[in-house]
Amino acid sequence: MTEIVLASGSPRREELLAAIAPAFQVAVSDIPEPFSGDAERDAVELAAAKALTVARANPSAVVIGADTIVYDELRLYGKPVDADDAMAMLARLQGRGHRVATGVAVAADGLVRTGLSISEVTLSTLAYDAIRGYVASGRPLDKAGAYAIQDEDVPTVAQLDGCYCGVMGLPLWLTRRLLAEAGVPCGQPDAVYARCAFCPERDESAT
Numbered sequence: 001m002t003e004i005v006l007a008s009g010s011p012r013r014e015e016l017l018a019a020i021a022p023a024f025q026v027a028v029s030d031i032p033e034p035f036s037g038d039a040e041r042d043a044v045e046l047a048a049a050k051a052l053t054v055a056r057a058n059p060s061a062v063v064i065g066a067d068t069i070v071y072d073e074l075r076l077y078g079k080p081v082d083a084d085d086a087m088a089m090l091a092r093l094q095g096r097g098h099r100v101a102t103g104v105a106v107a108a109d110g111l112v113r114t115g116l117s118i119s120e121v122t123l124s125t126l127a128y129d130a131i132r133g134y135v136a137s138g139r140p141l142d143k144a145g146a147y148a149i150q151d152e153d154v155p156t157v158a159q160l161d162g163c164y165c166g167v168m169g170l171p172l173w174l175t176r177r178l179l180a181e182a183g184v185p186c187g188q189p190d191a192v193y194a195r196c197a198f199c200p201e202r203d204e205s206a207t
Helices: 011-017 039-057 083-093 128-136 164-168 172-181 194-198
Strands: 004-006 062-071 097-108 111-123 157-161
Touching (some): 011 164, 039 062, 039 097, 062 172, 083 128, 097 172, 111 164, 164 172
Parallel strands (some): 004 062
Antiparallel strands (some): 097 111, 111 157
């Protein structure tokens, strides 16, 4: 059986990958995440760098790297450095449209296959006390843009045009395709998540 390694310590990515590849290991790459100003290029390049870093220590494995960047016409939003930064991000993004780019890279047999998922997101308009309570919960502090689409109790997202899983951090149809290209068969995302059956990135040839 092919060994699969997820080059990420994100519990969201672990949860998502388990839907299509139940058996895998986790190895955190711990590489720096500088931004060049081009969110889409940065997301792909950082995903590839993560996958390659872990692949060097696991040469016989298929390694998956991913990186998510939130951005609008003014700036890129990575993970907040602290609670004040998270408050500022949410204040800027709330009630407005922005994009979420998640790059995915699969390193196997000396090759790196990459892809990019881009979603259009409109954040909910949140009262100051709601933002403060959300940040105080600690949940936004390890997330690009300081929010998570799956935090429906807040709620964070008012409108989505794109891949829900991509906004979470690992677009499953894209990841499945890249793994298939590397010779690793996987399950179908919509067998676990009903929402994936309606994803615009769904592989229509999947059966």
